[in-house]
Each structure stands twice: as structure tokens, then as C-alpha cells.
Amino acid sequence: MSTTLTQTPSVSIEEAMQQTPPKLEPKLVIFAWSGELDKIWPTLILATTSAAMGQDTTVFFTFWGLFPLVKNEVRITGENWMQKMLSMMNRGGIDHLKLSKMNFVGAGPAMMHSLAKSHKVASPAELLALAKEMGVKLIPCQMTMDMMGLKREDLIEGLEEPAGATTALLAAQGASTLFI
Amino acid sequence: METLSITRRLDVKGFNCPIPIVKTAIQMKQMASGEMLEVLATDPGSVPDFNAWSKTTGNALVEQTLEGGIYRFILKKR
Numbered sequence: 001m002s003t004t005l006t007q008t009p010s011v012s013i014e015e016a017m018q019q020t021p022p023k024l025e026p027k028l029v030i031f032a033w034s035g036e037l038d039k040i041w042p043t044l045i046l047a048t049t050s051a052a053m054g055q056d057t058t059v060f061f062t063f064w065g066l067f068p069l070v071k072n073e074v075r076i077t078g079e080n081w082m083q084k085m086l087s088m089m090n091r092g093g094i095d096h097l098k099l100s101k102m103n104f105v106g107a108g109p110a111m112m113h114s115l116a117k118s119h120k121v122a123s124p125a126e127l128l129a130l131a132k133e134m135g136v137k138l139i140p141c142q143m144t145m146d147m148m149g150l151k152r153e154d155l156i157e158g159l160e161e162p163a164g165a166t167t168a169l170l171a172a173q174g175a176s177t178l179f180i
Numbered sequence: 181m182e183t184l185s186i187t188r189r190l191d192v193k194g195f196n197c198p199i200p201i202v203k204t205a206i207q208m209k210q211m212a213s214g215e216m217l218e219v220l221a222t223d224p225g226s227v228p229d230f231n232a233w234s235k236t237t238g239n240a241l242v243e244q245t246l247e248g249g250i251y252r253f254i255l256k257k258r
Contacts, residue, residue: 026236049198052205053236120194130202 027056027175031168034180035064035090037097037109037124043180044127051134056175059131060168062141065180066148067092068124069140069155078149086148094125094156132158137171139163186254188217192226193250200226201233204255208239211257216242219253226251 028050032043043059050057061069070077070092077087099108116123122130131138140155142162152162190207192200200221207217219230227244230253234241243254 045198048202052198052202053233054205119196120199121196122199127198130206134202134206 025056026053027171028058029168029172029175029177030057030059031177031179032059032061032065032068033063034100035067035097036100037112038099038101039180040065040068040094040097041124041127043178044124044131046178047136048127048130048134051131051136057131057135058137058139058168058171058175060139060141060163060171062144062168064090066140066144066150066155068094068097068128069138069159070150071154071156072096074154077151077154080149083149092150092154094128097124128156139167139171141165141168186216186218187211188215190217190219193220193222195221196223197225197229201229204230204233205237208237208255208257213257215257217255217257219255221251221253222249223251226253230255 028046030043030047032040034040043065047057047059067090070087072093072095074092075087076084077092078084097109098106099112102108113123115121137160138158139160140150140162142164144150145152145155145162188207188211190203192203195203200219200223204217204219211217230241230244233239234255238258240256240258241253242256243252245252
């Protein structure tokens, strides 16, 4: 069965063939939602590699993903008991991350760091420093900061201004996106 | 044939993904167009990675060799 088209296209096939789509600069936006060692690690590997490939690279840190950006030496964050309890149960800092499986009260991450060291795999802390050096835009989520009681001074230096979903989605326009 | 005048060297032997590529990109940033960089690596994954990196960044992978477990890549800055 054939369908009759009622509208004729405004450009001929020849013309359409010649039109090249606008060339988009490759971009990568990662939504870092997880704060665990085994999720933040690949996030930072992908972000630094993407920057090395010349891609405009952004990581938007939200929910649990924000805690790795807390300064290592900051122990308790938040103003009320709930936020303080949260930081006690879920210590922030790139050097204090837990594994999503086989954590064994910290023995798992210690073994993982030891394996990484012996295989000369860069640690999350090293990769985070490299990401900043290479111009990866690291955006902390303002809403998460408010809700979890994290202040700007609780977080490491070298981050973009805290922002919201609109900023992250604007960066994501025409970009490859990952939610980790 | 192109004469290879290597002006920079980078030793990332022993290092794993993504350090060889990341360090290369940082080094290349400081180089002028046409300059050559020699990279020494031991990560077997760096072979496909350097090829892919060359393809996406347009910096030519002029030569790649393997000798005694050491990969040698010669890159020319675009």
C-alpha cells in the first residue's frame, strides 16, 4: 500500500544531500550521582580522558556524588543534627570513599588502593587534581549542598560556582551524557 | 620520508589508563605545531588508545613500535 504525501518538501533531494549538518564540537557531561570509590573512579578516568581528547568536559556532582568534593580534613558538616549525622555516617573527602560492594568496613577500599598503587593506577585524588589541571568543569549541585548542609568552604578549591539542573542540562545540550 | 626530529620525550612506563594519554595531552598542549613527541609506555591498552586519541585530536601518530615490552609512540602535533 502506498501513501500519498500531501506536502512537497521545500528543498529538493539534491539540495538536502548537499546540506551538511552543523558540526557539533564533541562534549561530555557526566552526572556524578554516586559517591562511592568504584563509581567516582571511572567518572574521573572518563572525565580526564575526555579532556585529553580535546572535548569540552563537565562533571555535575549531585546527591551522594557531592561528598567526594568535601575537603579531606573536614569531618562534620551541616547545621542541624540530621545533616551532622549524615556527614558522620557518610564521611566526605576524595581519600575517604567506600566501595559499593565488598567494603568490609574499609578493608575493601584499602585493598583497592593497594592494588591500584602496585599497578600504577592513578588514585581518585590524583585524577581529580588532573581533571582540574586539564580544565574539566566541576560543578557542585547547589540544591544538594543546601539539603545536605554542605557549605562552599567545606568543598575543595577549583570548582565552578555551585549551580542547578538547568546549568547542567544546558551544558548537556548536544553533548554525550553519562549518569554514574 | 619525513625526518624525525623529536623535541620532547615522555616516559609513562608502568603507568596505566588513563595516565599515558592524559600526560601526553598535557605535554602536547605545551608544544608548537609540527613538534614531535616520543612517548614510552608499557600498558598494552595504550596501543588502541593512542590510535584512537590520534584519530580524535588530529595529532598524527607517526610511528609505533614495540621492543622489549616497551611501546614507543611518536606523535606529531597538529
